[in-house]
Amino acid sequence: MGKRPSARVIAVGGGKGGVGKSIIASNLAIAMAQAGNRVILVDADLGAANLHTLFGVDGPRTSIQTLLEHEVDTLEAATTPTAVRNLRLVAGMGAVPGAANINHAQKQKVLRHIRSLDADVVVVDVGAGVSYNVLDFFDLARLRLVVMTPQLTSVQNAYSFTKAAVLRALRHAASDPGEVSLLEASTSTRETARVEALLAKVRAESPAFATRLEKVLSGFGAQIVGNQVFEAKDAGIFHAISRMMGDFLSIRAPVLGHVRASRRVHDSVTRRRPLLVDDPGDECARAFHRMAEALLLAEVDEPMRPAVAVAGERDGARPDDGQTDEELPAEPGLYMRRHERHPVSWTARLEGPGGGAYVQVREVSLGGAGIEANEPLPVAVGDERTLVFDDLPDRPALPGVVRYVNARHSRVGLEFLCEGELPARIVADARH
Template structure:
């Protein structure tokens, strides 16, 4: 694993792959996002540097686990152009965010109940007009968050992958960021790139990491430590302090995960005792203790 990881990070002389300063939108968005994150629910963005790492799977099952712990949970599909939360949950919504944004439906009608007892707002897939952060998309999305957040204890924003302006804006609305990565070198490279952009553009002092599809106990903690070393060396915020990366847990490789995905069922409902489901339950417990109990207290 160490040999593979040695190729996943940039050398001191080369920038992180894919990291290019966005045209100022991230800073402005974050300034608004901080104001939104204070009242109402605790807002957490679940994001990733690379697609295909299980981000939406984690979002949906984490929502079920947090609901089981007694919280009112909303999952908002913030991948506006390539939404797939409906596929993971086997839902067939009549109304999506596209209908709300175009004035064809009311926001309240777009909130539906998902298996697992939490609420979801789904986005239409394949909508090219939502692949860029236009003023309309920006304002409509802000309105959705402002309207719905006060009704819940926690809102999970299932963002797109990468560092596009739409993804950065979605993340900017959250007070907490959970990065999902796998042990694959490409996933770690892109996770580092995303963390770097969020630290420099949004002035994030800390972010949280969950490592999916681990093969051995302790892999995720070791990966987090190695990422932290690279961040300590190459990334600092305006305060001059390094970004803190908090290891939130590992989700082991588990055949039950593929089975649940193929059946389009929540793992937490289908096989709650399997290793991956138990790991997600532990992740929910950590989030509950670190964020939600602190907020209520």
């Protein structure tokens, strides 16, 4: 008999509580179940479990706690049916003293059982904060959702949570104490605010280890979900943080979607009836269905890898990096877009004092262009360059200044130094 396919595991996190993480997790799980998938929703918010309440379930008889207390042999046996067809729930541990700080053996047992659940999709609602236990539940998944609201404090918390999760994932890639020490030494200074700088330090000592770390980053699988959005323009901050994560954390974290602030969502919590059950035609419900469809279609090539403990860590401890109240590494306004961007695929030449290089223009706007090259470009933020559009009639040339560089991905953001007819012509060509 063939091996049972692994479930598609989706983790939902976001730093501190209060951003609607459990509402996002529960409604996405419902949307995927309504699409015909066998879904199990796991409440891994140890010590503050409340998912069962959102489904109107009082005092579930089985939970993660019953597994740890050996009352059931498998997490499968600890699932609770819900009123939604195809959806089962694994309740959390509730207000049990010390629940948030389960020991290493207990954590590994829960992680192992989550990985073996018989389902098409497993959605894991992780806890708040950046303890190692929280980060390891988040690291369990190949698809990781970071939930935030447009408020600056929420954005800061979500960025710090993601940074801690990235560093934790990198640490799991260390295969021996020497690599752990090298990674810790490389993250001990402010010079490594950018993960690219950390990689450079590691690469100088161990190229093979650096290659493994790059693979972890390229497959990190983070996506941003915005919540409690009052006006459409407020969603721009999510895209800005996505670009900031690419710049400083060297990961791709596109915006999966956002959910508008809604009285109906608020009332669904009070009624203990999920939005997608009572108001399936609501605008927010449609947003959940769109995000669920995208998650089901997302390519997940690599199998899940177990979270590996690191010697000397205290159970439930917090990492030294990634405190949820730390400042953002840059002003978000620097990453906000002032003009509409238009995707293109043009060949151009980026020219400067030392010569030029052929590049691919990926997007243009009235204010600038995003370009890529096959190799890292010899430019730095603040450098002035001229972009010559070889694919366009008369090969227009626009002077600009470099505002963004991601050397690892050979990507550069160029702000045009001229306004008026020439940028408008470029945008007009992009629209056609």
